[in-house]
Amino acid sequence: MAHRPKRTFRRRQAESSESDDAEDPSAEQEEEGWPSGGGGAEVAERQRRARRGPRGRGLVWASSRRAPDAASRADGGPTVGFSAHEEDETHPSLDSESDLRPSSDSTSSLEEKEASSIVKIPDAAFIQAARRKRELARAQSDFISLRVNHTSTTFDKKRSSEEDPESEPDDYEKSIPFTPKPQTLGQRMAEETTNRSEETSEESEEDENQDVWEQQQMKKARDINLSHCGESQTMKKLNTSISFPPVNLEIIKKQLNTRLTLLQDTHRLHQREYEKYVQDIKNSKAVIQNLESSSNQALSYKFYKSMKTYVENLIDCLNEKIINIQEVESAMHALLLKQAMMLLKRRQEELKYESAYLQQLSRKAETNGSLAVDEKSQWILEEIESRRTQRRQARVLSGNYTHQEGTSSDDELPSKEKTDFQKSQGDILQDCKKIFEDVHDEFCNIQNILLKFQQWREKFPDSYCEAFIGLCIPKLLNPLIRVQLLDWNPLKLDSVDLKQMPWFVSIREFMDNGVEDAANDDNPDKNILSAVINKTVVPRIIDFVESIWDPLSSSQTASLITHCRAALEECCTAENEVSKNKQGLLKSIVSRMQKAIEDDVFIPLYPKSAVENRTSPHSKFQERQFWAALKLFRNILLWNGLLPDDTLQDLGLGKLLNRYLIIALLNATPTPDTIRKCSQVAASLPEKWFENPAMKTSIPQLENFIQVLLQSAHKLSTCEFRNEVSEIILILVKIKAMNQAESIIDEHHLE
Structure with missing residues (x-):
């Protein structure tokens, strides 16, 4: 931004120190014809304006250019002090011409002005000529016009200032009269009061004029820059005489290769930056998700705390009840084993007594002697024949005439023993129902337990998988499933199928609810059912095979094959996978059939x-x-x-x-x-x-x-x-x- 140039004000110097020292201001005023009263007022006015500071309108003595006609004068007239304002009005183009068009004339005139110490009073013709010269220079537009309208009379000035206060000229634009009129004391006092009241408004007007002047200077600078730019562009367009070096294909090719290399490097740099930004976006999204999920940390903590408490209570409950479960299981197994061993022992004893009776009968026929049979043997033989007769009658009533003697299981029990067996079995089942009488359903109902873990899996699947709940559920449900299997006998044709049991249905539903993760090979929930059967059902079947199953019974064998086939199909968790329990089951079956061949097969030769x-x-x-x-x-x-x-x-x-x-x-x-x-x-x-x-x-x-x-x-x-x-x-x-x-x-x- 252009700044307004600071004006230089100097005090007028006398031609000789003696004349200045000798002369008195009052004498000078008298010589000029000024009244003494007016001179005193002028001095007071100068002192007042000097006290106003640098922005006041105080007058100073300044050097002035010697008038061209003053040299011809033989004698110098009285000297008067020109104010800076009068100097500007007399020669307004000095500053502007010296800034815009510096020349030797202006420089010499400035030096002459600074060198001169005494200025003669010009006459009216000279002043009029100077004004015409100034107007002519202003018309040539070689300077920044201040648009100051000078009036010929004081009346016009006052009227203009009254009509438009903003058009009042600045201090340096006002002309100072050479011979001020004498003023009375009242006039001076009125002027003093007016000046004091207008002091504040004048300062604001001066600031506004200062801003206008700065804007004009900036506009001028822009015009000059635009003119220079237009000239330079015109010169560039018109300058066609510039010679270029000869064109060489190798140089062009080298430059193109260099340019291509630079572009490729830049492209690689941009590509790396792009990849970095993409990675930053992914990381930001991950952070956002983590932050969004972490906003529910309080709820997560509350859920985990409640789940931890629930699991601990469930484990404590099962640990307390497992002893009772084992007791009823042992009682039921002992009852079934007692019945199976009684039937097996009875069959073997009857076979032994019948074979011995036939041998005695053969010896009697050979020796023609008497046959001596003890009471026990006779009672056993009669019992055997009695059961056979009952079975024949039952077959006749049912219309089965193709039955072969010897293919019956012969597992009929006496009425008393049958009643005792049913009573004992009922007591065991009643004791089993009492195990969880004092336990809430959330800790003894398999469906409610799985519902708890299903909520965990739906709300927090990551922690659910990290906790390996799919591997823990079979162990937690083992005691409860054993209670439901207490009355299940795989050797009976009328026993409930595994797939229709409540625990089987509940586990199947739990697995089906997590079907969205079924395609995941690492999902442990898809193996829950097979793990339950492998760890709970198969061991119970093995106990029946080793201790209770009679391979000579067709009904028991058919029922056992059906349940074993269903269990082993669910037990295989993956293709071609063979579990240890499955191998143990098959081995126990083979061992039991081999034992039956050795102990129960007897075909005598007569x-x-x-x-x-x-x-x-x-x-x-x-x-x-x-x-x-x-x-x-x-x-x-x-x-x-x-x-x-x-x-x-x-x-x-x-x-x-x-x-x-x-x-x-x-x-x-x-x-x-x-x-x-x-x-x-x-x-x-x-x-x-x-x-x-x-x-x-x-x-x-x-x-x-x-x-x-x-x-x-x-x-x-x-x-x-x-x-x-x-x-x-x-x-x-x-x-x-x-x-x-x-x-x-x-x-x-x-x-």
Whole structure:
């Protein structure tokens, strides 16, 4: 911003110090014709304005340029002091011309003005000429016009100032009269009062004029800059004579490569910055999410605290009740074991007494002696016959005429023992219901417990997974599930299926509610049900298999196979996964069937004379024992699909068929009844073993059975039992003994 140039004011110097010292202001006034009173007023006025400060209108003595005509004057007139205002009015273009157009004339005139010490009073013609010269210079627009209107009379000035106070000229624009008129004392006093009252308004007007002057200077500077810029652009456009260096393709190519390298570097830099900004955005979003989630820290803390308290109370409750649960489980297991052992022991004792009675009967026939039977043996034999008679009557009433003697389970209990068993079982179940009588449903109801953990999983899934709740739930629910399984017997056909139990349904619903995470392989909730069955159900089934299951009972075996198949299907948590409990269950099943083969299979061999009569006690006993062994053979092969094929072939074919059944068939005379027995053996074999169409030979363990069929075919063919021979051929075809079947067909000319 341009600043207003500071004006230089100097006190007028006399031509000689003597004249100044000699002359008195009053004498000077008298010489000029000024009244003394006016001079005193002027002095007072100067003192007053000097006290006003630098912004007042006080007059100072200043040097003035010597008038051109003053040199021709021979004698100098009286000297008067010009104010700065009068000097500006006389020569207003000095400052502006010296700033805008410095020249030698202005410089010499300025030096001459500064060098001169005494100024002669110009006459009226000179003043008029100076005014015309100033107006002419103003018309040329070589300076910043102050637009000061000078009036010829004092009347016009006063009228203009009264009409427009803002148009009043500044101090340096006012002209000072050379010969002021004398003023009276009243005029001076009035002027003094007026000046004092206008002091404040004049200062404000001076500040406003100062701002106007600065704005004009700034406008002028902008105009000059714009004019210079336009001239420079015009010069650039018109200057076409500039010569450029010769064009070289290599230089251009090098410059382009350099430019391309710089752009690539810049692009890489921008790319890194972009990636950084993207990462910052992701981090910011993560922070925002964390902050939003952390806003609920109070609620989270409250939930975790309540959940911690709930789990601790649940664990304390289960730890307290687990002892009672184990007691009722032991009581129920002991009751069932007692019943199973009683039936097993009774069957073995009856077999032993009946076999001994038949041996005594054989010795009596050989020696023709008397038969001595003690009372206990007689009572046992009568009891056995009594139960058989009851079963025959029941079969007749039901219309079952195809039943074979020896295939019954013979598990009927006396009425008294049955009543005692039911009473004891009811007492145990009643004790089981009392275990959780004093416990709230939130700690003993499986559905309510799972609902608590479901709320945790929905509200805070991360902490739920980090706490491995899916692995803890099976352990927490184990005591409660054992209570519900107390009355569950997998050996009964009318027992409730696992999938229909309340705990199974509740766990399935809990897993289904978390189906959105089912696709996650690491989700532990999808294995809760299999873990519960593996750790709770399978051990209970193993206890039944090892202690209570009777492999000779077809009903128990069928029910056990159904529940084992359902449990093992749920137990497999992943493809081709085999748990330890599953292996333990299968091993216990194999062990129990092997024990049954060794302890319960007994087929006596009697002389043909003793068994020829189909109604003899020896023949009936042998038939019953054969069909009992065949029943066990059928029950063993029912495990096809759960047990490995080689295990079943070893148990059923190697240890039972070849050791017991084949010997009985070979010892018997081939009859249609023998072929019926062979047909039952072949019907018990799993069809899966013979599904291979390229199979030309049968299973190696069936070689003895094939030989029995061939011998029976040869003997029956001579007796004209062609239908039985055809049946033997069908049996051979079923077991894939194709060569043997073709040989019989060719030998007997059968179709």
